[in-house]
Amino acid sequence: MMATDFWIALPLLLLAVGALVTLVVGAISRNDSSGYIIAIISALGAACCTLQAPPVGMVSTLGLSSTSTVRLFTSLFCLMAAAVLVLSKEYNKHGGNRGEEYPATILFTAFGMAALASATSLLTLFLGLEAMTFGFYILVASDLKREASVETGLKYLLIGALSSAFLAFGIALIYSVSGSLAITQAMQTTLAGSSVNPVAVAGWCFLLFGMAFKLSLVPAHLWTPDVYDGTPAPVTAFLSGGSKGASLLFLLILLPQAADAGMLRLPFWWFALLSMLIGNLSALRENRIRRLLAYSSIAHMGYVALALVAGSFSGYQAAAYYAVAYGVISLAAFGAIAVMERNGCGATLDDYRGRGARNPFASGVLTLALFALAGIPPTAGFTGKFLIFAATLKSGEMTLAIIGMLTVAVSIYYYLRVISALYFNTSEQTHQDQCTIGEVVVLSIASASVVLLGLFPARLLALLTFP
């Protein structure tokens, strides 16, 4: 094992060892916060190591890749885990959810994401995705005080297990055609363009259907509102930003390796159309804020599927940019919701009336995030949508791009409904909500990145390269 191998594997090692140390320390110490501190330090350390890793092009004997895209996503996942841990610390203390298992599971989940990001073989890719999903099964059900939480966890687990069965069967069929688990070779054989093998087509159908579950694309989207509504808010932030980002990365690792991905244009076309329409239209009628954001996330995954329809380099780049932007935006949105819920805010839009005066900071962050989701400049949401629609128009999908832009226009209505509830209704209470320093720092960084990513996308786009 050479020194470069060690450097490439170091973030993964840090996350895994950090999780184990958190468990051991939690068993010894009576104090909950020591577990959180160790977990935050190891997540931040892993992010720093990823940024410090040797330059692109190092071929590792471990079967881990380390391109600039991989490093960008790994550090994003680690930073997101750290941010979620900071938000959870106060939220869980308030909700009475004690124990060191929670921070350790967040680290295990981040480990799965990082393993997925650096995979070069279908086996590592699949196991990384599953490791991440297992973490989420536990996190979704972690709030044992509420019976509904375990119920949500079981629902998510059954759907997740079904989707991983589809995924495993798809990968198995692709393997039986190509005879290799190496991603490059498997993609070149099964998506060759000419002389399509029917077994390979079936394999891709199963794989895409499994991924549609994970990305909550219509028609496999029904679990999303329930799960978003029933989980602790910091976990929802991680689920929405991290798990969607990692599942997108799964497709972005596979698809650019293909010789000709034209065969997948049709399924993505339908996924994009249905998700954009059904996601945005269902959100219009929704009165609970988390379910509203869940439907909005379905619509956003529809936009990303639109970028994948294009199937070109600029399409993949736009999809990757959107994955990063959506991760940061949902961290800001659900982080702000976590702060408000900790201060006793309910789940429906009515509970948010007049919150703008009671908690100006969290309301401001939530408003910025909603503006970004609606695609209003100068936020990352606007730039991402611009890149996606530009790539789609360039590839000649005029109809779908126009329908997409119309649904974006429709979506502005329900985002503004939340904002108007926050600011244009006065409440009698003059009591001010409290924010801890950690929450302020995390939410400020998230909001700053939402604006900075939108204003200066070129630096990020330069890092997103695909073979």
Next chain:
Amino acid sequence: MIVPLQHVLILASLLFCLGLVCVLIWRSNIIMLLIGIEIMLNAAMLVFVGGANHWGMADGQIFALMIMAMTSTEVSLALAMVVYLYRRRKSVDVDELTNQRPLGHTEASTDTAVSQQP
């Protein structure tokens, strides 16, 4: 190899369909749902082992072993949650998971549900 790859694929697709039908039809019992998912994953393992034999490589068999490990984790997690819910509810019926709103229902239905409770 005595059995051609095609036959393995046909058998595996049949198994997968049986598992899927079990999941879709036998919705009333979580244990049956889990068994259906297991059967679907077994079909995937069968394809991996058949493919590995066809190509003369071991990596497919390793993948099958990994899926075995993965399913056992999955089932242990699911059963832990089932036991927890059973202690509270005395039932393993999926249709009774209605503490949250059922899938796809709109706002109006909860309002009535809430108003009926007192």
